[in-house]
Amino acid sequence: MLSAATRSIGRRCCRPWAASVPSTTAAVGIAVTPFTPSIPIIITVVSPTSSRALSTIGFDAAAYFSNSPSTPTTAAVGTTNNLAPTTSSVSLEHQLSRQQAEEQMTHWIENNPLIAPYKAEECLAKVWVAQQEIFDEWAASSSSSSSYSSPPILITNDTVNLCIKAWCHSKKGQIAAERAERLLNWMESLHTTTNNTDTSSSSSSSSLYPFTSLLPQPNYQSYALAIDAWSQAAVIESSKGSAIAAGAAIPDATNVGFNCAKRAEDLLMRMQAKHEELQRLSETNRDCPYNSELQPDTNVFNKVLMGWSHIRGGTKASAIRAMRILDLMQELHHHQSSDAPSWQGIGLSKIQPNLHTYKCVIYAWGHASHTLEGPDRAEEILRHMLSISKAGNNLGKEVLPDEECFHIVMKAHAELVRRRGKGDISNAERARQVTDLLNWMELLALRRTKPKIEPTTESYRIALSAWAWSHHIDAPKQGEEILFRMIRTCELNRNKMRDIEKGLGSKDSVTLAVTPETKDFNTVINCCSFARGVGLPKDELDDDIKLNQQLALKEIYSVAEGVLDALLSFPYAQPDSATFAGMIRACVNLLPNTEERDVRVIDIFRLAYRSPNSAVKSLLIPERLQVPPGGGCVDANVLRQLRHALPTDEYIRVREEFEEHRHKNSM
Numbered sequence: 001m002l003s004a005a006t007r008s009i010g011r012r013c014c015r016p017w018a019a020s021v022p023s024t025t026a027a028v029g030i031a032v033t034p035f036t037p038s039i040p041i042i043i044t045v046v047s048p049t050s051s052r053a054l055s056t057i058g059f060d061a062a063a064y065f066s067n068s069p070s071t072p073t074t075a076a077v078g079t080t081n082n083l084a085p086t087t088s089s090v091s092l093e094h095q096l097s098r099q100q101a102e103e104q105m106t107h108w109i110e111n112n113p114l115i116a117p118y119k120a121e122e123c124l125a126k127v128w129v130a131q132q133e134i135f136d137e138w139a140a141s142s143s144s145s146s147s148y149s150s151p152p153i154l155i156t157n158d159t160v161n162l163c164i165k166a167w168c169h170s171k172k173g174q175i176a177a178e179r180a181e182r183l184l185n186w187m188e189s190l191h192t193t194t195n196n197t198d199t200s201s202s203s204s205s206s207s208l209y210p211f212t213s214l215l216p217q218p219n220y221q222s223y224a225l226a227i228d229a230w231s232q233a234a235v236i237e238s239s240k241g242s243a244i245a246a247g248a249a250i251p252d253a254t255n256v257g258f259n260c261a262k263r264a265e266d267l268l269m270r271m272q273a274k275h276e277e278l279q280r281l282s283e284t285n286r287d288c289p290y291n292s293e294l295q296p297d298t299n300v301f302n303k304v305l306m307g308w309s310h311i312r313g314g315t316k317a318s319a320i321r322a323m324r325i326l327d328l329m330q331e332l333h334h335h336q337s338s339d340a341p342s343w344q345g346i347g348l349s350k351i352q353p354n355l356h357t358y359k360c361v362i363y364a365w366g367h368a369s370h371t372l373e374g375p376d377r378a379e380e381i382l383r384h385m386l387s388i389s390k391a392g393n394n395l396g397k398e399v400l401p402d403e404e405c406f407h408i409v410m411k412a413h414a415e416l417v418r419r420r421g422k423g424d425i426s427n428a429e430r431a432r433q434v435t436d437l438l439n440w441m442e443l444l445a446l447r448r449t450k451p452k453i454e455p456t457t458e459s460y461r462i463a464l465s466a467w468a469w470s471h472h473i474d475a476p477k478q479g480e481e482i483l484f485r486m487i488r489t490c491e492l493n494r495n496k497m498r499d500i501e502k503g504l505g506s507k508d509s510v511t512l513a514v515t516p517e518t519k520d521f522n523t524v525i526n527c528c529s530f531a532r533g534v535g536l537p538k539d540e541l542d543d544d545i546k547l548n549q550q551l552a553l554k555e556i557y558s559v560a561e562g563v564l565d566a567l568l569s570f571p572y573a574q575p576d577s578a579t580f581a582g583m584i585r586a587c588v589n590l591l592p593n594t595e596e597r598d599v600r601v602i603d604i605f606r607l608a609y610r611s612p613n614s615a616v617k618s619l620l621i622p623e624r625l626q627v628p629p630g631g632g633c634v635d636a637n638v639l640r641q642l643r644h645a646l647p648t649d650e651y652i653r654v655r656e657e658f659e660e661h662r663h664k665n666s667m
Contacts, residue, residue: 002337033602072280077321098154101127105162109169117166117179124163125153135211150214157216160187160493164222168229174260180229181267184222185611190215220293223271230264231307233257238312250370254313261307261318265325268304271296297350301329309364316371322364329353358407360387368411375412380432382409403456406441410459414466427470435478456513460486461520468527472554476531476559479524483563487570489514518614521567522578528560529586550592557590577627577635581606584641602654609634609658630666634658 007173017167100121131154138151168413191212234257241253272417275295294361308314308322362381368374380663382405391401417430438459445454463482467475493512532553564583591597609632627635643651 014143017063030389056553062068068626084182084184088643097161098127098156101154102159102162105159105166105595109162109166113166113169113171117163117172117176120163120166121179124155124159125161131155138211151211153214154225155216157187157219160216161219161221161225164225164229167360168225168232171232171236173233174256177226177229177233177260177263180226181259184218184226184267187216187218199648211447218294220295222302223267223294223296224303227264227267227271228303230260230267231303232258234307235310235312241313250315251313254315255313257311258315258318261304261311261321264304264307266554267323268296268300268343271300282402291392292350295350300356301325301351302354302360304361305357305364309367314364314367316368316374319361319364319368319371319374319377322361326353326361327359329357347638353399354398355402355405358399358401359408362405362408366408372416374415375409375430375433378409378412379437381408400451400453402451403441403453403459406437407458407462408455410437410462411464414462414469417466418469428474429473431472431478433465434463435482438463438482454513455489457486457515457517457520459525460514460516464520464523464527468523471530473531476524476556479527480559480563483516483520486514486516487519487566490516490572515572516570518567518573518576518579520569521563521573522582523577524563525560525579525586528556528563529582529589531556532589553590557586560586560590574614575608575611576614577608577633577638578624580604580611580633581637581641583639588641588645598646600651601642602650605634605638605642605654605658608632608638609661628662628666630662630664631658 081148096475105116105120105123106118134151136155164180164183167176167183170176188477237260238257239253240256241251271294275292278294305322305325308318309326310316329351330353333349333353336349336351358381362378365378365381366372382401385399385401385405412436413430417427420427438455441453441459445452464479467478467482470479490512493514495510560583564575564579567573567579584601587597587601587604591600611633613627613633627633639655642654646654
């Protein structure tokens with residue numbers, strides 16, 4: 001249930017979509033032109049005796065209304081003498097007109113979502129004007145007749161909800177959300193203004209009083225669409241600014257997105273308060289039976305969480321708000337579980353945090369800028385999901401995280417390592433946390449959980465990137481270990497697939513989710529090539545320390561050589577120019593400047609131009625930087641590294657050898 005602070009929130013006073021203007025003679029109709037940023041809202045007052053035509057954007061009335069509401073005819077609404085409350089033909093005709101209007105709105109939403117909301121609002125305004133005329137004439141007809149029945153209804157909840165849906169699908173950000181909420185407020189005002197005894201209330205509202213129960217009022221879909229509009233606005237408006245840099249102030253676009261997400265949360269609280277109000281009214285008044293349709297469910301809460309979690313440049317504040325929504329869901333779930341109906345021993349509560357709920361909160365903490373605790377909080381929620389999944393819950397179903405939940409947390413740790421850069425002693429700890437999560441996924445894959453959780457290519461790739469960004473002395477060895485685990489997993493899965501083709505084993509027990517690519521091998525090679533000077537003291541070194549340093553660097557170079565050999569023997573990937581450029585750089589950075597090093601560099605270069613080039617020619621890269629015809633895997637970057645590694649005379653000799661080979665193979 002809501003807290004006392006939440007219950008004390010008053011109803012927001014928003015201008016209704018359609019207003020009423022006082023008149024001393026009769027009710028008047030109001031039409032609002034569609035809103036654009038450059039055109040202000042225009043309110044047109046039309047008397048009942050004159051035509052209720054609307055001056056708005058171009059609109060084909062015949063496409064949705066059999067008889068134009070601008071000029072009501074006898075066939076459409078009848079005359080005062082022929083308008084009997086029991087005329088079924090007139091009601092049927094108006095019902096068909098309403099269906100045509102809703103079909104036209106749906107057609108606009110599906111085919112032209114950018115213009116659909118303006119067209120839908122104009123269509124709604126025309127129908128509302130025609131509905132007011134029917135009410136006026138029906139009231140006059142009923143006063144002279146002893147019998148009374150309900151007048152034909154042209155506008156319903158579905159009609160207004162279609163207009164709100166048009167704004168929700170228009171992707172216009174804050175403008176669309178404001179117009180959607182304005183329509184929601186307008187439906188509420190139809191039922192609240194009639195109860196207002198203020199003398200300033202319009203005669204239009206009083207003329208509608210006998211038909212208040214027939215007017216549309218917000219339902220579950222109305223609130224859900226308006227909340228979704230504000231949630232989308234939070235993402236759209238926040239994406240208009242630049243990303244948050246380390247130590248920089250929060251951009252204005254992020255603040256706008258934060259306010260939009262807050263508006264979505266306010267609507268959710270308003271919906272929950274309305275539901276609790278109706279629930280209390282049903283307890284005190286038996287004539288008002290309780291209807292749980294307006295009660296927010298998991299889907300509505302998740303829409304609000306989507307707004308908080310996907311704000312670009314999300315902050316700690318947005319993650320905390322998402323966490324509070326999760327806490328409220330758990331509180332409401334426990335409160336409703338005792339009273340909720342059950343089916344086969346399983347409680348059926350409308351509010352139950354599911355996988356999408358937890359994933360949104362993990363995403364909010366994982367992408368929270370300006371805070372170092374975001375990845376740790378995201379990992380805590382991930383572990384909480386596994387704990388409640390193991391223990392079960394009173395719904396009898398598990399909330400087991402999937403691979404995406406693990407990837408969000410792993411990327412959060414790796415991104416924090418990247419932002420900190422070199423020299424931070426905690427980078428290695430962050431990288432080890434990523435490796436621990438990878439180990440955890442491998443253990444869950446062995447348990448064969450349902451749904452199955454197993455590491456993918458992206459899982460191993462995130463761990464490789466975390467160690468490469470850490471610039472730690474153990475990064476090359478850790479990267480090599482992760483890469484070889486990736487290769488073993490790939491080979492094991494493919495062997496199982498061969499057994500399945502022979503009729504051995506089950507197809508459900510194996511997937512090809514892990515396949516190393518060339519860039520994964522290059523990541524480890526580059527990690528080795530930039531390991532020079534990592535973890536060494538900055539002061540003057542004695543002979544023993546220098547000797548140990550050379551041995552350590554030579555060992556790192558052996559790691560790079562082992563990765564290159566593994567790539568050359570791996571059947572599902574081939575080396576490219578970046579592979580050999582990284583190997584030449586590793587020779588220069590890790591080996592002492594001797595003739596033996598020059599021989600190694602030349603051997604690597606020869607292997608480069610003799611290896612086939614599997615890279616696709618790109619139109620985005622200049623021609624001079626790409627691999628020339630017959631050049632194998634040698635591009636401008638490889639030649640640059642070669643020039644830096646060899647003396648001038650050796651470079652000229654090897655370069656001439658390369659040109660002869662290239663011309664021979666390009667013919």
